[in-house]
Amino acid sequence: MMRLPLHDARRDVRDIVVPLITIVALLVVWELAIRSGLVPNFLLPSPTQVAASLVEDAPLLFDHAISTFGEALLGLALGVSVGFVVAVIMDRFELVALALNPLLTVSQTIPTVAVAPLLVLWFGYGMLPKVLLVALTTFFPIAISLVGGFRSVDPDLIDLMRTMRANEWQIFWRVKLPTAAEEFFSGLRISATYAIVGAVIAEWLGGFTGLGVYMTRVRKSFGYDRMFASIVVISACSCLLMYAVNLLERLCLPWRRAERK
Amino acid sequence: MMLPDDAGGRPALEACGLTLSWDGGMHVVAEGIDLDVHGGEVVCLVGRSGCGKTTILHALAGLTRPVRGRVLLHGEDVTGQPGRVSYMLQKDLLLPNLRVLDNASLPLVLGGMPRAEARQRADGLFARFGLEGTQELWPSQLSGGMRQRAAFLRTYLMGNEVALLDEPFSALDAITRQELRTWYVGMSRELGIASLVITHDVDEAVSLASRVLVLAGSPAEGKPSAIVGEVRIERPGVDDFSITHAYVDIKREVMGLLGAEVAR
Numbered sequence: 001m002m003r004l005p006l007h008d009a010r011r012d013v014r015d016i017v018v019p020l021i022t023i024v025a026l027l028v029v030w031e032l033a034i035r036s037g038l039v040p041n042f043l044l045p046s047p048t049q050v051a052a053s054l055v056e057d058a059p060l061l062f063d064h065a066i067s068t069f070g071e072a073l074l075g076l077a078l079g080v081s082v083g084f085v086v087a088v089i090m091d092r093f094e095l096v097a098l099a100l101n102p103l104l105t106v107s108q109t110i111p112t113v114a115v116a117p118l119l120v121l122w123f124g125y126g127m128l129p130k131v132l133l134v135a136l137t138t139f140f141p142i143a144i145s146l147v148g149g150f151r152s153v154d155p156d157l158i159d160l161m162r163t164m165r166a167n168e169w170q171i172f173w174r175v176k177l178p179t180a181a182e183e184f185f186s187g188l189r190i191s192a193t194y195a196i197v198g199a200v201i202a203e204w205l206g207g208f209t210g211l212g213v214y215m216t217r218v219r220k221s222f223g224y225d226r227m228f229a230s231i232v233v234i235s236a237c238s239c240l241l242m243y244a245v246n247l248l249e250r251l252c253l254p255w256r257r258a259e260r261k
Numbered sequence: 262m263m264l265p266d267d268a269g270g271r272p273a274l275e276a277c278g279l280t281l282s283w284d285g286g287m288h289v290v291a292e293g294i295d296l297d298v299h300g301g302e303v304v305c306l307v308g309r310s311g312c313g314k315t316t317i318l319h320a321l322a323g324l325t326r327p328v329r330g331r332v333l334l335h336g337e338d339v340t341g342q343p344g345r346v347s348y349m350l351q352k353d354l355l356l357p358n359l360r361v362l363d364n365a366s367l368p369l370v371l372g373g374m375p376r377a378e379a380r381q382r383a384d385g386l387f388a389r390f391g392l393e394g395t396q397e398l399w400p401s402q403l404s405g406g407m408r409q410r411a412a413f414l415r416t417y418l419m420g421n422e423v424a425l426l427d428e429p430f431s432a433l434d435a436i437t438r439q440e441l442r443t444w445y446v447g448m449s450r451e452l453g454i455a456s457l458v459i460t461h462d463v464d465e466a467v468s469l470a471s472r473v474l475v476l477a478g479s480p481a482e483g484k485p486s487a488i489v490g491e492v493r494i495e496r497p498g499v500d501d502f503s504i505t506h507a508y509v510d511i512k513r514e515v516m517g518l519l520g521a522e523v524a525r
Contacts, residue, residue, distance in 0.1 A: 154352075154354070156351075157354050157356075159319075159324050159348075160350055160354050161371075162343045162344070163323075163343050163344055163346075164344065165344035165371060165372065166371045170371055174367070174371075175356065178356065178357075178358035181358075253358070255357050255399045255401065258398075258399040258402050259399070259401040
């Protein structure tokens with residue numbers, strides 16, 4: 001049965017309204033809990049206090065957010081590039097895949113907070129250690145998702161391409177890459193969320209700008225409302241990056257929309 | 262197993278004494294396979310599931326090398342050379358990320374033709390293949406029958422005079438299957454394509470082919486398959502061949518060669 005456009009429009013409105021009501025309800029309960037004294041205000045600021053700090057510190061937060069966002073983007077670009085190259089090599093050479101698989105797994109068992117101080121020690125308080133930490137955390141989901149995507153290609157499709165006299169490059173470009181694209185974007189979504197968090201963690205351990213630096217400063221002055229304001233900004237940055245990834249996916253995989261219909 | 266001289270000279274495709282194996286020669290699947298297909302002719306290779314039909318087709322397509330024997334294309338040895346004959350696998354295998362027109366013209370693009378020219382050439386054949394109006398759709402927007410037609414067009418645009426088809430109608434409903442079979446026989450005759458179709462469906466083989474080759478054996482039990490017989494099909498000039506006595510007799514003969522119990 002054909003779905004009516006009106007039905008689609010109602011569903012779209014419902015998809016926005018329901019989560020919005022949930023968030024507003026949560027904020028109201030939180031506000032009431034503080035105002036009624038159920039939770040002491042010195043432990044937890046109210047949403048209105050957080051909002052006031054957000055407005056008051058907006059120019060400062062914006063500058064720090066730009067710095068964090070820049071580090072996250074650069075690190076993500078580096079992580080994605082290295083992850084892509086490693087995945088292609090692992091797919092092309094089975095021996096390399098065998099050699100690298102355990103190393104990749106072990107690399108992910110090392111906690112980010114343990115590596116961050118080392119990077120600061122080696123590369124100083126500038127941008128480089130932050131970018132490297134983000135690259136380290138974002139590389140793995142990309143490499144793993146791409147290797148999985150390349151391996152999921154139907155062998156019959158490769159045979160068909162061979163009967164059309166396709167060379168290795170044509171098989172990669174026309175079959176393997178598009179097949180792996182969907183899994184790549186799943187990995188990229190995970191990496192995008194890691195990117196902002198990774199940059200903030202690196203900033204906690206030393207630096208001059210960034211939301212992590214701002215958080216360290218306001219924590220020392222017990223400015224919990226400002227701490228929460230920075231958390232809101234970090235969350236907004238992550239959402240923005242996720243939205244960008246979704247947009248990129250829609251642009252790069254136009255056939256997926258037709259499949260969903 | 263050659264056609265009589267009046268059937269049209271040298272075969273387009275010949276298999277001479279092919280012996281094929283799995284596991285690098287450890288497990289013989291089929292041996293002594295001799296067959297030939299002439300231009301414009303549809304030949305069906307019929308056999309039970311698992312008897313090695315697809316393995317034979319893979320070798321004829323040049324995707325695997327036989328342990329023994331040769332594959333000849335108009336007399337030229339093309340053993341182990343992919344790309345010399347067109348191959349349509351069981352699934353339509355349309356690339357989901359390419360529009361139907363780009364899927365159909367893919368063999369031309371892979372062969373080095375500029376995309377615009379390849380699209381133009383493929384576009385000119387869309388009406389003939391019953392695909393008019395689907396050029397800019399994604400494969401997921403097509404019905405099973407239309408997807409199969411697009412796969413046929415892509416196979417045709419591989420530009421070879423021989424087409425190998427691995428159960429090309431198996432995923433379709435009964436009516437679409439019947440329509441496509443009739444359409445394919447007419448089209449391949451018109452274009453002079455030599456077609457070798459493999460199937461385990463005896464009805465399909467008898468409806469489609471001018472000759473049916475019967476493959477029997479059980480490679481999984483250590484008995485390599487071989488071609489045990491050939492049945493020629495002379496079609497009477499009736500609307501529906503499948504309800505004639507001749508059809509039933511031919512079907513019985515093929516079933517008998519396959520080793521099935523046939524009710525009289």
